[in-house]
Amino acid sequence: MQDITRKLWIDAPIETVWSYLADPVKLGRWLMRVDGPLKAGERFRFVYDATKIQCGDGEVACHVREMTPPRRFVFNWTFTEIAGVDTLVAIDLASVNGGTDLTLTHSGWGAVAEAVRAEQVESHSDGWAEHLAIMEELITGKSVVGWEDRMLAALKAG
Template identity: 30%
Template sequence: MTPLKITKTLFLKAPAAHVWKFLTQADRLAEWFHRGGADLVAKGEYSLLTNTLGKEGTKMCWGQVIEFDPPHRLVHTFTHDHLKGVETLCSWTLTEAEGGTVLTLEHTGWEKVGEGAFAMAANHDAGWDEHFSRLRRVVS
């Protein structure tokens, strides 16, 4: 199987240090993705909590921070119940540009899913688009 990789690039009209907060601070993550159980920290475990009615605060995504270089690079594993314990990898790169930040996400590891990997990657690809439309609104 050819390795699948989701790559998303956003041009955000904010400095990298500001964008970084939205990737690592629990309350800022809640504004565009899911509330963090706590802020992400170097080499730490993290969890993201659901806001689904009746299940608020339940852990829905989790992983381990592998690289933490504020405000330039964040790499962490990423899994949830639908991935059945398979850990994918999210690598975030923030590059300062005139007038803002270029934020790039590479989400890899889909081949470890096995059967249905393409469908799972396609669902996450669409999901990232939805989340990133909110990120663009709240980060500015």
């Protein structure tokens, strides 16, 4: 099964972009709220209000595999819809042309049950595109609204 790969260039220094990975509050704004330490070897969870945002069960269990400031953040990613299978998310940063190249690779899909694999890969691919776009908007000041607030506003609007 092919990995999900998303790339973008962000008009900000690598240290600024890194802070949106390493700072739990900033990470929680563009992805999901963080519960637990963001340190190599530690476990944490991404959490959101599943009663309002009808997507999954409100939790993604993670285990930090590598945290190399300001270049690389790698963690396992698992949740109910993939039956507890650990997939792997690697986010790599590089300073390029006065900004930062970000490459996200989400691998390990071959271990996910075939019945849900294609749907989950597509859903995650789209989700990563959305979340990374929000990250870029927050970093560059194009928006101040994070993911969960956007989702809740969209649901409220109908």
